[in-house]
Amino acid sequence: MGWAAVPPSGVPAEAKLPAFEWYASWDTSEIHYRGPIQFPQNDTVNLSLVRMDCDYVNPAPGPTTSGFGRRWRRMHYGIDLDLETGDQVVAAFEGMVRFAAYNGSYGNLVIVRHPNGLETYYAHLSELKVQPGDYLQAGEVLGLGGNTGRSYGSHLHFEMRFLGLPFNPAHVIDFDSGKPRFECVDLYLKRGYLDCTNGEKFHVVHPGEDLYAIAHKYQVDVNQLADLNGLSPNDILPLDLAIRYH
Numbered sequence: 001m002g003w004a005a006v007p008p009s010g011v012p013a014e015a016k017l018p019a020f021e022w023y024a025s026w027d028t029s030e031i032h033y034r035g036p037i038q039f040p041q042n043d044t045v046n047l048s049l050v051r052m053d054c055d056y057v058n059p060a061p062g063p064t065t066s067g068f069g070r071r072w073r074r075m076h077y078g079i080d081l082d083l084e085t086g087d088q089v090v091a092a093f094e095g096m097v098r099f100a101a102y103n104g105s106y107g108n109l110v111i112v113r114h115p116n117g118l119e120t121y122y123a124h125l126s127e128l129k130v131q132p133g134d135y136l137q138a139g140e141v142l143g144l145g146g147n148t149g150r151s152y153g154s155h156l157h158f159e160m161r162f163l164g165l166p167f168n169p170a171h172v173i174d175f176d177s178g179k180p181r182f183e184c185v186d187l188y189l190k191r192g193y194l195d196c197t198n199g200e201k202f203h204v205v206h207p208g209e210d211l212y213a214i215a216h217k218y219q220v221d222v223n224q225l226a227d228l229n230g231l232s233p234n235d236i237l238p239l240d241l242a243i244r245y246h
């Protein structure tokens with residue numbers, strides 16, 4: 001794809017930027033988007049994720065070692081995927097690098113803005129391989145995995161945000177199979193961050209819960225629930241894992 005880092009003179013810069021109509025800004029120094037456009041308070045935004053199989057690639061091999069949600073007293077706004085320092089980290093979808101720099105918490109961080117308005121974050125990298133303005137296809141290397149910033153052990157911290165608001169990547173991506181769960185979802189505002197719906201319903205694992213408890217709560221068969229989530233009925237469930245029950 002040929003989106004130039006610096007548009008030719010005479011062409012308005014925004015004409016070359018992905019999803020500029022959603023953001024109305026392009027800031028390569030600020031991590032999180034803070035306006036001017038706000039997510040609608042009482043409405044959903046339809047986010048189309050993929051049109052073809054090759055439109056999504058897992059950013060790191062994984063498996064998932066930590067899910068989205070409350071972790072002790074802090075919110076964990078992404079998921080953690082296992083890797084070794086030096087492993088290649090790739091763009092999940094095509095898009096333009098908006099941010100590529102070091103930050104005390106995220107360590108070496110790359111943020112890619114995608115044509116559908118989604119932004120993906122790749123944190124704790126040992127090395128940055130891209131710079132703002134670079135246009136990447138899904139699966140293109142953007143850095144090497146590492147343990148920089150507030151991190152204990154090599155892993156990829158991966159976030160998905162829309163207009164700066166995070167949502168649970170596991171709700172839209174099955175990281176085990178490396179495939180999106182849906183072609184598109186509706187995003188909506190929920191307690192300061194986003195959730196999404198596609199008719200499917202999810203339950204977030206609380207302390208002490210197993211699949212039997214969740215099956216009982218929603219009146220579904222435990223084996224069916226296990227199949228739906230690629231689990232066994234007796235698996236120990238990581239806290240904050242999103243279990244699909246419908």
Ligand SMILES: [Zn+2]
Nearest residue numbers: 078079080157
């Ligand atoms: Zn993390």
